[in-house]
Amino acid sequence: MEPDLNALAVFNLVAEERSFRAAADRLGITRSAVSQTIRRLEETLGIALVQRTTRSVSLTEAGERLYSDVAPALADMRVAIEATGGLRGEPRGQLRLAVSSIAERFLSGPFLASFATAHPEIQIDITVTDEEFDIVAEGYDAGVRLGEVIAQDMIAVSVAGDERQLAVCAPEYGKRFGIPSHPSELSAHRCIGWRPSPKAAPYRWEFAENGKEFAVAVAPEITTNDMALMIKLAIAGAGITFGMEESFRPAIERGELVPLLEEYCPYFAGFYLYYPNRRNLAPKLRALIDHVQRCK
Numbered sequence: 269m270e271p272d273l274n275a276l277a278v279f280n281l282v283a284e285e286r287s288f289r290a291a292a293d294r295l296g297i298t299r300s301a302v303s304q305t306i307r308r309l310e311e312t313l314g315i316a317l318v319q320r321t322t323r324s325v326s327l328t329e330a331g332e333r334l335y336s337d338v339a340p341a342l343a344d345m346r347v348a349i350e351a352t353g354g355l356r357g358e359p360r361g362q363l364r365l366a367v368s369s370i371a372e373r374f375l376s377g378p379f380l381a382s383f384a385t386a387h388p389e390i391q392i393d394i395t396v397t398d399e400e401f402d403i404v405a406e407g408y409d410a411g412v413r414l415g416e417v418i419a420q421d422m423i424a425v426s427v428a429g430d431e432r433q434l435a436v437c438a439p440e441y442g443k444r445f446g447i448p449s450h451p452s453e454l455s456a457h458r459c460i461g462w463r464p465s466p467k468a469a470p471y472r473w474e475f476a477e478n479g480k481e482f483a484v485a486v487a488p489e490i491t492t493n494d495m496a497l498m499i500k501l502a503i504a505g506a507g508i509t510f511g512m513e514e515s516f517r518p519a520i521e522r523g524e525l526v527p528l529l530e531e532y533c534p535y536f537a538g539f540y541l542y543y544p545n546r547r548n549l550a551p552k553l554r555a556l557i558d559h560v561q562r563c564k
């Protein structure tokens with residue numbers, strides 16, 4: 269069977285968007301044309317790939333498998349084409365990035381603004397997310413995560429130096445409820461927790477003592493997936509919270525928050541830009557890697 273690469277590309281967009289209309293908009297064709305292409309592909313393969321209702325589009329088991337196999341191959345083809353075209357001029361095209369919400373330095377503004385200024389032909393599309401997924405299968409060029417959660421088959425480039433997590437609270441909270449002298453005392457305090465998504469458990473509060481790491485089971489009175497809200501609540505005196513030092517740094521410097529238990533908060537490898545191990549990097553991604561290395 270001779271593969272219909274155009275049909276596979278259309279199917280890949282439908283799978284990414286979970287929408288015939290959105291796929292049609294990205295391709296600049298009609299929704300009917302997308303539907304007909306998917307139907308022909310299903311007839312050729314002899315199996316249903318997409319489940320359609322009036323309100324949603326989902327993949328069948330066969331569709332999920334085809335998508336997981338096709339997406340990386342199409343991504344490699346795009347890279348090869350872009351790399352070839354990039355030899356004729358400046359890096360260009362859309363650069364899709366999946367970035368952790370707590371990668372403060374990367375998302376602070378100046379880093380990305382200076383990159384955009386230096387490369388006006390690159391359109392940067394950033395999804396801020398803390399969900400863990402296969403960036404290749406989802407069509408991203410690269411991601412930014414803490415080094416400890418990046419898959420070993422990825423290439424990783426340090427975005428900044430070592431980081432650490434801190435417990436912090438407002439000065440008024442400390443005056444009212446006291447300051448814990450050891451992480452084990454946190455269970456007796458009002459705590460503000462963070463979670464990456466509604467279905468995920470609150471983030472663990474991890475410390476170290478005498479070279480040994482340990483976690484404290486706190487029961488947050490308030491839990492949120494919004495880091496900005498978490499910081500606002502802590503500043504307002506709602507309790508002690510825990511997260512990356514860089515996230516709290518502006519509030520600490522303004523005197524709105526004070527760090528706690530610093531002797532139990534060691535430094536560790538920070539955030540990395542990571543991407544698939546490909547022989548030929550697209551010029552747009554190579555430009556970002558070079559920018560990261562210059563700005564370290």
